[in-house]
Amino acid sequence: MSAVDTAQWQQMAQRMASGDCTLFGLWGEPGRVHMAVLDHDAPAIAVHSLDCPDNSFPSVSAVHAPAIRLERAMRDLFGLDPVGLPDTRPWLDHGPNPTAYPFLPVEGESLHQIAVGPVHAGIIEPGHFRFTADGETVVRLEQRLGYVHKGIEHLMHGATLDQAARLAGRTSGDSTVAYALAFARAVEAALGIEAPPRAAWLRGVMAELERIANHLGDFGAICNDASFSIMLAHCGILRERVLRCAAACFGHRLMMDRIVPGGVAVGLPADGAARIRSLIDEIRVRFTPLVELYDATASLQDRTVGTGILHPDLARRFGAGGHVGRASGRNFDARRSIGYPPYDQLRFEVPVREEGDVNARVWIRIKEIEQSLALIEQMLNRMPEGEVRIAIEPTGPCEGMALAEAFRGDVLVWLRIDAAGRIDRCHLRDASWFQWPLLEAAIEGNIVADFPLCNKSFNCSYSGHDL
């Protein structure tokens, strides 16, 4: 972490714009702004901080579009002023009347608009999608998010480590393990301590169980959005088996609050390893024919192949993480590219494809499920003995940053602990920040009816984004 001046700040923005490095996070606090940058030469994340006593700073998005929504959010949350920001409409702050929002103007003959949300037809999170269509074809999608803004960064300010860990684990419930992991590792980095080895390995088991459960759910749901409901039924059974195994081994179906700063809150019970092994066996037996079915069903392939193509160049510019990036040629996975325990001691492959369509995003998930099963087996075989949690006495001021690879992409957590051992500031950046804008690009030229497929194949988080 380094302090930079205005000239260096602008230079970093230029380097991002020219593709020398990737914007990894951009956030603020009163009087100071921070950017996280992924350097391509030596894969590592650097945090640069710029003091801005008058709360104004040179806009990054003036030269690098992926920063636009992040800077709009900084204005809304902290009153910071990115000078040169190309789009100054509010983003996370909807003001007193949520329906009053200036959508971008659309002009042209025979165009019509379809307004969807914030309350959607299915059991999903709220957000608004404004489609402009020419007949069946989408010519523009504009998203409006922020409906589930809960003031997480506000609540973090002054929270105890326990309170903050619980909040972090509820930033996006489907990634609760990944968030708890990133938060715990950021605290540990700030305090200069390490969780015991066995804790790191148990964290890995939980993270992979979470990944498998979510990928199974997505695989079924994507097929269901193409009206192939048998896949949802079978994947639903497998997902439920994962959650029940998690509840039996760790005491909570989604494994909330199991990863804490200093280690893990629960150990593996005596029959835990055997339960997980039998789960792995069952998934292997049941999942293979489902994949064959997916691959052999022409009507399903007809919907997913060639649909919602995300161009690799866009994925690279926006630093798209997870299956969105890896289905469009961006070879980045925080577990390997940055590396953290226990993955630095495990063997696994990171699947990457180039097509960038719904089908590619499905296949990334299929391959990752297989990798995660193998990872859990390795972890169970070589699980170190010993304690699973060390006591923490937080003292500050100190800062820490950590990454964790959630099922939908990298989660970044940066935090500062104050002299009293409480959280002074904590920023949690979901992978969705860099994926949502790309969905707008991927849907262009597709038919309206394929939007659910495209949307589900991205599966961005609303809550993780809205904070």
Place this chain on the structure above:
Amino acid sequence: MTLKTLLQGLRPPVTEPVPALDDPELAALAAKLDRTAQRRLGRSLSIREVDAGSCNGCELEIHALNNAFYDLERFGLRFVASPRHADVLMVTGPVTKHMRQALERTWRATPDPKWVVAVGDCAAGTGVFAGSPACIGAVAEVVPVDLVIRGCPPTPTQLLQGLLALLQS
């Protein structure tokens, strides 16, 4: 071959037996409900889910109600796409300021008689988001609530027990 293997996955049947309403709060709620309305609806309820600020953990477990283990539809309960088709609103989240209007409009769009079920610790009383200026708080502060199902998130079994309480007189 594939089909045969798939069908084997369903044997023995995975569907859970009907959960007992062991919670006295739920039994009391069931007794209190308007019997006339219950007779009119019979054993069929249509549910509209509204995320009013949830972290999406509750949504995952509500989704699970549709899987083969819980098989919600065997009870005549089903999720519908519009509040106009709904008898029950299942609301999650520590109602955010930004979702207040949408929740109120959804409630108004739901025809009478209707019930509101607040799902999860946030919907019950703001949960870990208590004190946030961006949240209004419990669902009951925005629309009248008939049943609260606590949990972070509540398990599908707890959700099922709550919904069955609505059906029993």
